Amino acid sequence: MAIAKNQGFEIHALSFDYGQKHACELKYARFNARKFKAEEHRIVKLDRKFFLNSALTDKNIEVKKGSYSEKEIPLTYVPARNTVFLSYALAYVETIKAEHIFIGVNSIDYSGYPDCRPEFISAYEKMANLALKEVVEKKMKIIIETPLMFLTKSEIIIIGKKLGIDYSKTISCYDPVDGKACGHCDSCLLRKRGFEGSGYKDETVYV
């Protein structure tokens, strides 16, 4: 959002409540949408039944402490999550006549989710440009922007700091307690290493 704002875009922010254990991220999203003067911030409630079978959502599957190996897709993968997120974004942009959809996916220092890879995003964009009335009538074209795709976590943190992000008001943790990061899950470890390489102090609020 900070990057889009810095590039001069008007912000219409979208967050999702899908039963994630880290639903506290929605509170931080609300804070940052205000901070970066979003025109609107919608929080969409998804049907939770569809997004179970993941350590991110299912109370019966524990979030692993420690890192995942590079070869496995972790238990924190949520079925078709980014596909559903982007599909709501498509309905949104067609209604407000926007063209650019920003999504913070990253394929470096990440957890191996298939729906974060450039080939997925590119296939999604192709599909999107066949799906919408406004697009078929050549009144608009969908561009999916992934400014974080090829950055390391350290590079992301550095850019964020330059654009005014307060990282005590964001959360990456998969298993937070009272809105505070656990410090030990895969996502916390990736973020910690990112801070170490960035030269910035880790502002994350840990339990």
Next chain:
Amino acid sequence: MAIAKNQGFEIHALSFDYGQKHACELKYARFNARKFKAEEHRIVKLDRKFFLNSALTDKNIEVKKGSYSEKEIPLTYVPARNTVFLSYALAYVETIKAEHIFIGVNSIDYSGYPDCRPEFISAYEKMANLALKEVVEKKMKIIIETPLMFLTKSEIIIIGKKLGIDYSKTISCYDPVDGKACGHCDSCLLRKRGFEGSGYKDETVYV
């Protein structure tokens, strides 16, 4: 659903409540899911705000009586509707380990919706096969089945009758009153002409 059942598939049915004026279709969907012995029938409630700006959902936009010209995409188009429907289906199939998604889109005798065309479905399928963990791990492959795509409405009706469909228990109308078809909207006219060409009596319940 009747075709999938006839081909020997186990049925996991999916319907959507998105604020459509013809929400009575959900009652008929429930009836037919039982009749064709679906293992499960989920009705997903979508966030209605995203699907306004259409005569199908918006009280302030009237459903036109009469046919649309072949060149225009009608006001009854709903932003990104089938994209969102299919995305929920993707989350669903990955969870239950299914591979075949049936969708009743049709590109003959239809209303010109971009998300009913074969090029859209084909692009969606390509994207889907990059999106899911089970697919990337080569445990499954997504196949989007569109058995009605190239059939005329008359041909669809004939097949339905042979498979035991009771058309008094289905509705196509965009603007029904008390669960009964208006008889005058674009969708009713297409269906009427379909019955005329099929040799079957029109069983539709009209107001």
